[in-house]
Amino acid sequence: MSTGSIRARVRAEITKEIKMTARRHLATDGANLSLRAVARDMGMVSSALYRYFASRDELLTALIIDGYAALADAVESADVAVADRGDLRARWMAICHAVRDWAVANSAEYALLFGSPVPGYAAPTETIAAASRTPAALVRILGDGVRLGTLTDDSEPLPPAVRADLAPITESFAPGLTEGQLARGMRGWLSLFGTVSFEVFGQLNNVVHARREFFDHQMRQAAEQIGV
Amino acid sequence: MSTGSIRARVRAEITKEIKMTARRHLATDGANLSLRAVARDMGMVSSALYRYFASRDELLTALIIDGYAALADAVESADVAVADRGDLRARWMAICHAVRDWAVANSAEYALLFGSPVPGYAAPTETIAAASRTPAALVRILGDGVRLGTLTDDSEPLPPAVRADLAPITESFAPGLTEGQLARGMRGWLSLFGTVSFEVFGQLNNVVHARREFFDHQMRQAAEQIGV
DNA sequence: TGTACATCAGTGAACGCGCGTTCACTGATGTAC
DNA sequence: TGTACATCAGTGAACGCGCGTTCACTGATGTAC
Numbered sequence: 001m002s003t004g005s006i007r008a009r010v011r012a013e014i015t016k017e018i019k020m021t022a023r024r025h026l027a028t029d030g031a032n033l034s035l036r037a038v039a040r041d042m043g044m045v046s047s048a049l050y051r052y053f054a055s056r057d058e059l060l061t062a063l064i065i066d067g068y069a070a071l072a073d074a075v076e077s078a079d080v081a082v083a084d085r086g087d088l089r090a091r092w093m094a095i096c097h098a099v100r101d102w103a104v105a106n107s108a109e110y111a112l113l114f115g116s117p118v119p120g121y122a123a124p125t126e127t128i129a130a131a132s133r134t135p136a137a138l139v140r141i142l143g144d145g146v147r148l149g150t151l152t153d154d155s156e157p158l159p160p161a162v163r164a165d166l167a168p169i170t171e172s173f174a175p176g177l178t179e180g181q182l183a184r185g186m187r188g189w190l191s192l193f194g195t196v197s198f199e200v201f202g203q204l205n206n207v208v209h210a211r212r213e214f215f216d217h218q219m220r221q222a223a224e225q226i227g228v
Numbered sequence: 229m230s231t232g233s234i235r236a237r238v239r240a241e242i243t244k245e246i247k248m249t250a251r252r253h254l255a256t257d258g259a260n261l262s263l264r265a266v267a268r269d270m271g272m273v274s275s276a277l278y279r280y281f282a283s284r285d286e287l288l289t290a291l292i293i294d295g296y297a298a299l300a301d302a303v304e305s306a307d308v309a310v311a312d313r314g315d316l317r318a319r320w321m322a323i324c325h326a327v328r329d330w331a332v333a334n335s336a337e338y339a340l341l342f343g344s345p346v347p348g349y350a351a352p353t354e355t356i357a358a359a360s361r362t363p364a365a366l367v368r369i370l371g372d373g374v375r376l377g378t379l380t381d382d383s384e385p386l387p388p389a390v391r392a393d394l395a396p397i398t399e400s401f402a403p404g405l406t407e408g409q410l411a412r413g414m415r416g417w418l419s420l421f422g423t424v425s426f427e428v429f430g431q432l433n434n435v436v437h438a439r440r441e442f443f444d445h446q447m448r449q450a451a452e453q454i455g456v
Numbered sequence: 457t458g459t460a461c462a463t464c465a466g467t468g469a470a471c472g473c474g475c476g477t478t479c480a481c482t483g484a485t486g487t488a489c
Numbered sequence: 490t491g492t493a494c495a496t497c498a499g500t501g502a503a504c505g506c507g508c509g510t511t512c513a514c515t516g517a518t519g520t521a522c
Binding site: 028029030031032111112114115116117118119120123128131156158159161162164165166169183184186187190191192193194195197198201202203206207208209210213214216217218221222225 | 256257258259260339340342343344345346347348351356359384386387389390392393394397411412414415418419420421422423425426429430431434435436437438441442444445446449450453
Binding site: 044051 | 496497498500501502
């Protein structure tokens with residue numbers, strides 16, 4: 001290992017540490033993350049951070065991309081852990097709980113990804129690609145259902161404009177899936193994130209206490225409706 | 229009208245104007261609303277605001293309470309506008325569109341109510357009462373369905389802990405409604421807010437373009453599942 | 457009806473703070489010959 | 490293997506800014522007698 005790569009590795013280490021510290025700060029400061037506070041926490045002078053990130057926005061972007069990746073990792077490995085690949089419902093439930101568990105454990109990051117947009121921050125296109133890995137897991141389940149013939153058929157009459165929006169998606173990511181089936185999948189998807197967001201953002205406080213059971217039940221019923 | 233009430237009326241006017249200005253600022257600054265900026269916009273000196281609100285948090289609280297009230301007004305009047313009170317589906321669709329229309333037209337306020345919690349702001353209990361008016365509209369529809377016997381029956385086996393959480397709600401707000409029926413209603417509710425949040429927070433960008441049609445379709449299918 | 461006093465809205469200066477970002481610098485690490 | 494040079498991480502001071510909140514004040518509006 002050349003000495004050159006030592007410097008590179010230290011750089012990678014410190015970059016990682018900056019992001020970890022920033023993530024901790026997200027929890028208390030929300031989206032108005034302060035570079036100076038992060039630097040202070042690391043015992044550095046604030047200007048030193050500029051060796052690693054060109055601006056506050058760039059750090060935010062890195063956090064967002066990492067967040068999407070971490071969520072996708074959790075979701076994908078939950079899906080893969082289901083031994084019976086044909087058990088679509090088990091796979092659906094696995095990814096639902098993976099999303100919720102991750103969101104509850106990393107609520108500040110979840111808020112950064114799925115909460116109100118950060119004032120003054122314009123998400124660069126790189127974040128879009130990162131965002132699509134998680135829903136891809138659901139589409140994969142639906143696609144497998146089509147391939148195995150176990151996804152229930154649909155007779156969901158779609159408005160033409162909606163069909164036109166969904167057609168390119170089925171075409172490129174799950175050929176054979178009908179737009180109606182995809183629409184049902186999205187309904188489940190939106191239920192999933194609606195439920196998680198309500199819980200994480202405190203809208204369920206004083207209403208539902210058995211959070212996990214409530215969530216599990218709702219997602220199980222959603223599965224019914226998706227057809228898995 | 230006594231002269232005393234002139235002062236009172238001016239006070240009410242200016243209070244309203246402060247809140248309107250603050251609402252405008254929410255759109256660009258998000259939750260880190262600045263008192264000074266609001267004052268500047270009104271041509272006042274920043275300390276003058278303290279005659280009207282004891283602190284920034286108090287202004288935020290007022291905005292949140294107003295927001296919940298405005299949303300509830302929109303929802304209630306949309307419900308009431310449905311002539312055939314027995315047409316539960318029409319009423320459900322009316323409140324869904326009322327929520328979405330309001331959210332799209334007032335996205336910054338929507339974010340304040342349903343987005344990430346504001347860092348450092350602890351919602352006082354007054355906001356909780358304000359928040360409950362909107363869901364009450366749904367419960368009213370479900371209750372009417374029970375009374376009319378048109379709400380489809382349910383055979384949804386609920387986990388005991390969830391049933392226990394929901395029982396006090398059915399009991400006090402819609403006697404006769406089963407917990408399973410309420411759970412279905414909440415599923416629709418969470419779909420509704422999940423869908424609106426994804427749209428308002430930009431998660432549907434580059435995916436669905438026919439926003440209104442998509443939403444309408446999804447909520448119509450949700451109605452099916454709720455049983456209205 | 458007129459006067460004395462109390463209430464209140466708005467002013468302007470100040471306190472103490474934190475922020476993102478730039479810049480010239482030092483000293484250590486890595487590279488080329 | 491040793492030396493001369495280039496690269497890079499981190500420092501510390503500074504710029505210019507905005508923030509929430511307090512306080513003593515002025516002058517207008519309202520109230521009591």
